[in-house]
Amino acid sequence: MKKETLSSIYEENRAVLDDRLRLSESFDLIGREIRIADKKAVLYFIDGFAKDDILEKLMEYLMSLKPEDLKDIQTTQDFADTFIPYVEVDCEDQCDKIATGVLSGTICLLVQGFDRAMMIDARTYPTRGVSEPDDDRVLRGSRDGFVETLVHNTALIRRRIRDPDLTMEILQLGAKSKTDIVVCYMASAVEPKMLDVVRKKLEKVRIHALTMNQESLAECLIKPKWYNPFPKVRYSERPDAVAASVLEGSIAILVDNSPSVMILPTSIFDFVQDTNDYYFPPLIGTYLRTVRMLVFLLTLILTPTWYLLMINPQWIPSWLEFIQIEEPNQVPILAQLLLIEFIIDGLKLASLNTPSVLSNSFSVVGALILGDFAVQAKWFVPEVVLFMAFVAIANFTQPSFELGYAFKLFRVVILVLTALFNIWGYIAGLLLMLLILICSKTISGRGYLYPLLPFNAQALSRLLVRRRINNRNT
Numbered sequence: 001m002k003k004e005t006l007s008s009i010y011e012e013n014r015a016v017l018d019d020r021l022r023l024s025e026s027f028d029l030i031g032r033e034i035r036i037a038d039k040k041a042v043l044y045f046i047d048g049f050a051k052d053d054i055l056e057k058l059m060e061y062l063m064s065l066k067p068e069d070l071k072d073i074q075t076t077q078d079f080a081d082t083f084i085p086y087v088e089v090d091c092e093d094q095c096d097k098i099a100t101g102v103l104s105g106t107i108c109l110l111v112q113g114f115d116r117a118m119m120i121d122a123r124t125y126p127t128r129g130v131s132e133p134d135d136d137r138v139l140r141g142s143r144d145g146f147v148e149t150l151v152h153n154t155a156l157i158r159r160r161i162r163d164p165d166l167t168m169e170i171l172q173l174g175a176k177s178k179t180d181i182v183v184c185y186m187a188s189a190v191e192p193k194m195l196d197v198v199r200k201k202l203e204k205v206r207i208h209a210l211t212m213n214q215e216s217l218a219e220c221l222i223k224p225k226w227y228n229p230f231p232k233v234r235y236s237e238r239p240d241a242v243a244a245s246v247l248e249g250s251i252a253i254l255v256d257n258s259p260s261v262m263i264l265p266t267s268i269f270d271f272v273q274d275t276n277d278y279y280f281p282p283l284i285g286t287y288l289r290t291v292r293m294l295v296f297l298l299t300l301i302l303t304p305t306w307y308l309l310m311i312n313p314q315w316i317p318s319w320l321e322f323i324q325i326e327e328p329n330q331v332p333i334l335a336q337l338l339l340i341e342f343i344i345d346g347l348k349l350a351s352l353n354t355p356s357v358l359s360n361s362f363s364v365v366g367a368l369i370l371g372d373f374a375v376q377a378k379w380f381v382p383e384v385v386l387f388m389a390f391v392a393i394a395n396f397t398q399p400s401f402e403l404g405y406a407f408k409l410f411r412v413v414i415l416v417l418t419a420l421f422n423i424w425g426y427i428a429g430l431l432l433m434l435l436i437l438i439c440s441k442t443i444s445g446r447g448y449l450y451p452l453l454p455f456n457a458q459a460l461s462r463l464l465v466r467r468r469i470n471n472r473n474t
Contacts (some may be wrong), residue, residue: 002016002020003016003095004094004096005094005095006115006117007115008113008114008115010040010110010111010112013110014031014110016095017031017095017098017099017108017117018031021044021099021102021103028046028047029047030043030044030045030046030047031043032059034062035063036062036063036065036070036083037066037069039111039113040111040112041110041111042109042110043055043107044107044108044110045105045106046103048126049104049105050107050123050124051122054122055107055122058085058086058107062083075114076111076115076116076118077116079111079118080118084109086120086121086122088120088122089118089119089121090118090119091117091118091119093116098117100172100178104178104180105123105125106120107120107121107122107123108120125148125149127147127148127149127152128148129147130145130152131143131145132144132145133146133237133259135401136236136237136238136241136275136399138275138276140279141240141275142238142239142240144156145239145259146238146239146242146254146259148256148258148259150180150182153182153239153254153259153261154182154184157242157243160239160240161243161246161247163186165186165187165188166185166186166246167183167184167185167186168182169182169183170182170183171183171202173202173205173207173217174208175209176209177209179256179257180256181202181217181253181254181255182253183198183199183202183251183252183253184246184251184252184254185246185250186246186247186249189246189248189249191249191444194251194264194265195251197443197445198221198253198443201220201221201443202221205217205221210255213255213257213258213260214233214253214258214260214261214262217253217255217262218232218233218262221233221443222443228440229405229410230268230402230406230436230440230448231400231406232265232266232440232442233262233263233264233266234262234263234264234266234270235260235263236260236261236263237259237261238275240275241275242261242263244278245263250263251263251264251265252264264442264443264444265442265443265444265446267446267448267449268403268448268449269449269450269451269463269464271398271400271403272289272292272293272398274288274292274399276288277289278466282465282466282468283466285466286466289464289465289466290464292397293464295397296394296398296407298394299394299395299404299407299408300407300410300414300433301411302387302391303337303387303391303411303415304411304414304415304429306323306383307333307334307337307418308423309323310324310333311333311418311422312422323383324383326382326383329379331378331379333381334415334416336380336381337388337415338412339379340385340388341388341411344388395407410432410433413432414426414430417429438453
């Protein structure tokens, strides 16, 4: 049976921690033995997480102590308060917590004659610079972005909100990974009921490891339904966007090892906003938001509507006759549309694995495949290539890839239903998507179409119209 707490016997404590940490099996786990006055001591730490200069100064100071310096020291806390010249120091006797702390990068000091270990949080993680995120750029505004180190990310939010109401609650999830999770909110703005829901869901999470970081956590918090592709979580890598959402009453969840922050709760209308809207005057911001919504809506209905008109040419008014196919080929239009849908996704996947030095060559090859060569080979007609090119580009008008693929899947469903049942299939596809949207709920239990259903005119206007920034809104 494993020992759960430390005792006052130094050799026994050493054996317990060596066994828990499997010190002899891992080369990067180090147990550095030293002597402090007339007492034995050991420092446990991970090579790569501990700061060498701090360790050197700490060891130099501790090893210079004399026996008479320790005569009035009775407890571990007394020792820590008197002789550990560092900011963050805790005393711990639970073996599991000590092992988890060391594996997280904390330095553990175990001294002979004391029944608790001193946990010195002098860790440093390998990290990259806080550069601007690739998928959420702005023309003006700050250029910093979240990184994979949790404390850096919380500091970026603290830098923007210097208010004691800003709360950062930390917990660990994952039986094996013990990943640090931070729940960030404004105590004066968040809905207490929604906060309780999020806390209870986090407490119920049972998982071995958050291997995919925030996506693993999102699937634990919100059970996905296979027929519903719409995202229930909004992600951002921008500290300014997250800070603004938190001030509005949202909850941000930060996951260690991930530069993406989860923003809850999320309805479909939250995706119409973009950071660029707030770095331009209100009129221009509202215009950009309107264009984004209309163009993104066109990605859903453009090709199904065009295909419906192609199979019913008598419905095409004279002023729209130019949309008809001038030189049809032997490949069915539906097959052409679906094939290009799959080719575009294939090109996206290929671009992710293309080295940056070959990106220009990849762009040329992709353009040739979907350009003149494909048309000349009679695979596609020019009209199909044109409409699908517009749809592919328009998908990038809003930053959520998850929402883009949700619209793509329903676009394909509407296309197939239109081919099978003509106008009734077209209507059925739109009604099916609307029904799924109406039945969807956010993590707080509110409707996914809020503030349209249930209707809240003030909240809806804030989402559709870029308001002037003042002391009543952010």
